[in-house]
Amino acid sequence: MHNVVVLALDQVIPFDLSTPIEVFTRTRLPDGRPAYRVRVCSEHAEVDAGHFTLRADWGLAALADADTVIVPGTADPARPPSPTVRAALCAAAARGTRIASICSGTFVLAAAGLLDGLRATTHWAAADRLAAAHPAVEVDPDVLYVxxxxxxxxxxxxAGLDLCLHLIRRDHGSAVAADAARLSVMPLEREGGQAQFVVRRERTAPAGSRLEPLLRWMADHADRPLTVAEIAVRAGTSPRTLTRRFREQTGTTPLQWLHRQRVHQAQHLLETTDHPVERIAERVGFGSPTAFRDRFRRVAGTSPQAYRRAFQGHR
Structure with missing residues (x-):
């Protein structure tokens, strides 16, 4: 039987903690036997889980015979794990133990040095913070798991549930993983490379910046085929100066910023209407459906049809 140890740290996120426990505990082999033994361990007997306190039956010594260690997310990812926890994780890694994280649990693995030189992901909202805190990690915020x-x-x-199903498929094959997915009322086909379906907002201009009113005007007129020259006239400057100011204050160019605004608008229409993709492309200001599909995939990491299926599956 495969031993799974879930490492609970203070301020653990309850859903992140319960997901691997539920998924692995329910998984059965074709002959009906449990596929996994699941234990929850912690550095301390009691763990702060926000609205309640939980007791862990096992200490860090449980990592010694673990086949897989799961590190759930915590409410304070900037809080580093203790030296004892880091040492336990490093020792487990040195023994060849498989180690996985859910959401902000990636920060724990990064703090232990287990992700140096590797590609990793975390919740999109924390990706920039992870990259800044751990420059040796190649952070990819656009996938479900790595x-x-x-x-x-x-x-x-x-995405933690997707990861757990992926691990089951690695261990026992697709049939066992499919049964586990059905018990979780979850599709098995979401692959790790699928986008997180979130378009991260661009940096906005600083408060009081001369670009603020221009950005509002551009957002209001994103459905028009605006050019850099036209935007520069509106801003009362040259195209070259406009582009320089955009890069300095938003980190991108005027047209790239505009394309992202159009994709934001398209996401809303894909979620809330049944308009054909061709009509949406026209409404949000793309010259052709082909150009729209290409830009949408570049920004959102998936196709308009896949995005709609993910958010309108009930329609």
Missing amino acids: DNGQVLTSAGAA
């Missing part, structure tokens, strides 16, 4: 073989990381809570 499998490096021994070390795996996942994005938000739902």
Whole structure:
């Protein structure tokens, strides 16, 4: 039987903690036997879980015979794990133990040095913070999970479920994983490379910046085929100066910023209407459906049709 140890740290996110426990505990082999033994361990007997306190039956010594260690997210990802926890994780990694994280649990693995030189992901809202705090980690905020073989990381809570199903498929094959997915009322086909379906907002201009009213005007007129020259006239400056100011204050160019605004608007229409993609492309200001599909995939990491299926599956 495969031993799974869930490492609970203070301020653990309850959903992140319960997901691997529920998924692995319910998984059965074809002959009906449990596929996993699941234990929850912690450095201390009691763990702060926000609205309640939980007791862990096992200490860090449980990592010694674990086949897989799961590190759930915590409410304070900037809080580093204790030296004892870091040492226990490093010792487990040195023994060849498989180690995976859910959501902000990636920060714990990064703090232990287990992600140096590797690609990793976390919740999109924390990706910039992870990259800044751990420059040796290649942070990819646009996927559900990353499998490096021994070390795996996942994005938000739902992506943690995808990761658990992926591990079951690795261990016991697709049939067992499919049964586990059905028990979780979850599709098995969401692959790790699928986008998190979130377009991260661009940096906005600083408060009081001369670009603020221009950005509002551009957003209001994103459905028009605006050019850099036209935007520069509106701003009362040259195209070259406009582009320089945009890069300095938003980190992108005027047209790239505009394309992202159009994709934001398209996301809303894909979520709330049944308009054909061609009509949406026209409404949000793209010259052709082909150009729209290409830009949408570049910004959102998936196709308009896949995005709609994800958010309108009930319609």
